[in-house]
Amino acid sequence: MPPEDTEFVIVGLTRGLAFTENPCLDGQFQWVLDQGVRAQAYAMATFPTAAQYDTYGDDGPWPVDTRPDRLRNVGYAEGRAALASLNEVGWRPERIWVDVEPRPQQPWPSSTATQRQENRYVISGLLAALSHAGYPHGIYSYVSAWEAITGSWQLPDVPVWSPAGHLDFASEASDLCVNNSFSGGTVHISQWTDGTYDYDMTCIGVYQAHVATIGWQPSVLDGASAGTTGRSLPMEALRLSVAGDRLSGDILWRGHVQNIGWQPWTTSAAPIGTTGLGLRLEAFELRLTGDLASQYSIRYRAHVQNIGWQPYGVDGATAGTVGQGRQVEAVSIELVPKLAPAFTAVYAAHVQNLGWTADVSDGTVAGTTGRSLRVEALHLTVSSTAYSGDIEWRGHVQSIGWQPWTSSATPIGTVGQGLRLEAFELRLTGEMANHYRIHYRAHVQDVGWQSWVADGRTAGTSGLGKRIEAVQILLAPRTGG
Known part of the structure; x- marks a missing residue:
């Protein structure tokens, strides 16, 4: 089974080939239920044997008097067989991916254009079966496989799950999120492997900068810096991905470009700025749409020539x-x-040389950055008008280690001892835990802002002797994902 900290899984419905069943599906689905993680499914697409062609070619929504339609019917039957596995365990996943890869046991014929076209008929039939059953679907493949099997068939409206294999560089998987896919579809999930496990990331909030004299840089996410500082190099364009199936909606954005002015508002599928023209990006704006806008805000800032980092905008x-x-x-x-x-x-930080800072909320920074001052303690006041429960938390303190878990009524850390707070964890209890999640992060000595974590994960560091300098805490309703 996956590691205990897994938040998202994709479960196979077949065992290597179409018309087979995953013998472990029942136990794997039970693990999904027990862990409460997001889960999607995948099914293998396979070119039929002669027996499968004869058996399933005349049973489907297409006529049976031409080979293309009979191949579509076979693909449709492959989809129905995968759906039957779901019905047996009573699961309706949020998306089903169709895995299109070479199958040594049952190869795709691909030496001629006619054969590659026939492969498309099979795949299109399988996709139709999923669509007719009301399932969102997508394609899992990679460039060489997709080209060999389908002749680089373009399906711009079909989402993509794209594998990077073993990573040659750190951003290789996230780069797939913001670059053109093998089929022209938007990449929702990228995958990589360490040889033991396959790892998947949803392409939410991945972005990439095009910089003068450099070109497209490696992609980043979670508030990391894209571009350069201290080199006087203009940024010329940005790419962004918000795909990932968590909530409906998109990011709209526009850029203000040298000699052009404001570009029209566009979705995250289109870059802002320009490439190849030598024009600097001077400003940009972003906003959310749909359910994404009701549950999230988008925060951003720019490092500007002769100004430096501006405050965050929202x-x-x-x-x-x-x-x-x-x-x-x-x-x-x-x-x-x-x-x-x-x-x-509402929370506040006790900071070296400053004492208690003013109370803040809604993800506002408590503490300081750029001043090398340690946070020594945190206090928190929580209230709910709808649900019972509380926040429990604990701190990791210099020379003490982890303090015991305590309620929000008790501060974490120490006051008057000159000891740095190095890490902390928060979790919800009672009905609050069923309806909300708590998100938080730390600004750490020599590290800067870490990625957001949630629900009992660690913010900060332990065993490295690094001080926390600032924190942010946010509460948000659960969205079912």
Whole structure:
């Protein structure tokens, strides 16, 4: 089974070939239920044997008097066989992926254009079976396999699950999220392997900068810096992905470009800025749509020529400058959960040389950055008008280690002892835990802002002797994912 900290899995319905069953499906689905993780499914597509062609070619929604339609019927039967496995365990996954890869046991014929076209008929029939049953679906494959089997068939409206294999560089998997896919579809999930496990990441909030004299840089995510600082290099374009099936909606954005001005608003599928023209990006704006906008905000900021990092803007605010001829040099972008209105948390930090800071909420920074001052303690006040429960938390303190778990009524860390807070964890209890998630992160000595974590995960570090300098805490309703 997957590691205990797994948050998302994709479960196979077949055992290597179409018309086979995963013998472990019942136990794997039970694990999904027990762990409460998001789960999708995949099924293998296979070119039929002569016996399968004869058996299933005349049983489907297409006529039976031509070979293309009989192949479509076979693909349709492959889809229905996979769906039968789901019915047996009573599962309706949020998406089913169709795995199109070479099958040594039952090869795809692919030496001629006619054979590759016939392969398309089979795949299209399988996709139709999933669509007719009301399942969102997508394609799992990779460039060489897709080209050999289908002749690089373009399906721009069909989502993609794209594997990177063993990583040659750290951003190789996330780069797949923002680059053109093998079939022209939007990449929702990228995958890589360490030889033991396959790992998957949903392509939510991945972005990539095009910089003068450099070109497209490696992609980043979770508020990391894209672009350059200290090199006076203008950013020229940005790419962004928000695919991932968590919520409906998209990111709309636009860029302000040298000699052009504001570009039209566009979806995240289209880059902003320009490439090959030598024009600097001077400003940009982003906003969310659909359910994504109801549950999340988008925060972003720009590092601007002769100004440096600007403060964060949120949900449509302008980052950068207009009318000043200044280049954007780097950006930071992140999706952050909105504060749940019926559940509020107010927090403050006790900081070296400063004492207790003012109370803040809604993901506002408590503490300091850029001043090398340690956070020594945190206090938190939580209230809910809708559900019972509380926040439990604990801190990891210099020379002490992990403190015991305690309720939000008790601060974590120490005061008056000059000891740095190095890490902390928060989790919800009672009915609150069923309806909300708590998200938080730390700004750490020599590290900067870490990625957001949630629900009992560790923010900060332990065993490295590094101080926390600032924190952010957010509460958001659960979305079923």
